[in-house]
Amino acid sequence: MNIVKLKNKDKKFVGNLFFLKKYSNIFLILSNYKRKHIITLTSGSCKLGKNKKKKISPFNMLNLVVALKASLLKNNIKFLNFYLKQRFSRHFFNLRKMFKLNEIKVNKYIFLLYKSYSLNKKRKVRRI
Numbered sequence: 158m159n160i161v162k163l164k165n166k167d168k169k170f171v172g173n174l175f176f177l178k179k180y181s182n183i184f185l186i187l188s189n190y191k192r193k194h195i196i197t198l199t200s201g202s203c204k205l206g207k208n209k210k211k212k213i214s215p216f217n218m219l220n221l222v223v224a225l226k227a228s229l230l231k232n233n234i235k236f237l238n239f240y241l242k243q244r245f246s247r248h249f250f251n252l253r254k255m256f257k258l259n260e261i262k263v264n265k266y267i268f269l270l271y272k273s274y275s276l277n278k279k280r281k282v283r284r285i
Contacts, residue, residue, distance in 0.1 A: 171264055172234035174225075176252065177242040185221055187228055196228045215251050222255040229261065236264040244270070 168190060175186040183200040198221050229235075237256075241249060256263060 167236070170233065170235040172229065172232070172237050173240060174237045175240045175242060176249065178246065178248060183218075183221070183248055185225060187225065187234075189232065189234065195232055196225075198224055215255075218248070218251050218255055222252070222259050222261070226259050226261060236262050238265055238267060239263050240267045240269055242269045 171190045172195070173188045173190070173192060175184070175188075177184050177186075185198040187195045187198070189195060200217050200221060229237075243249075253263075
């Protein structure tokens with residue numbers, strides 16, 4: 158993994174990246190260290206295709222990461238806090254590999270998985 162330790166003076170160069178997948182679309186939401194929204198990238202906006210097979214292809218993920226890198230350079234963000242709002246999938250591992258190839262440094266990985274139902278309904282708790 159490419160996790161980087163930061164000093165206190167480097168905190169203003171940290172951005173937050175939220176990764177979530179809804180049906181056949183992948184979302185990357187970038188914000189700065191004060192949580193101000195910068196850009197939202199989707200797999201449908203890469204002009205590769207509109208059907209599911211083309212949207213989730215690794216080549217399309219590379220297009221997403223290239224657009225993300227341009228936004229990072231424009232906003233002077235050097236490190237990312239990566240928030241994952243879904244279970245592990247191949248998209249997460251492809252994205253992590255693309256970050257390594259494009260020299261995007263991740264400060265920490267944070268998982269935002271919540272229990273889907275209250276425990277009173279006798280349903281199973283979601284797992285990672």
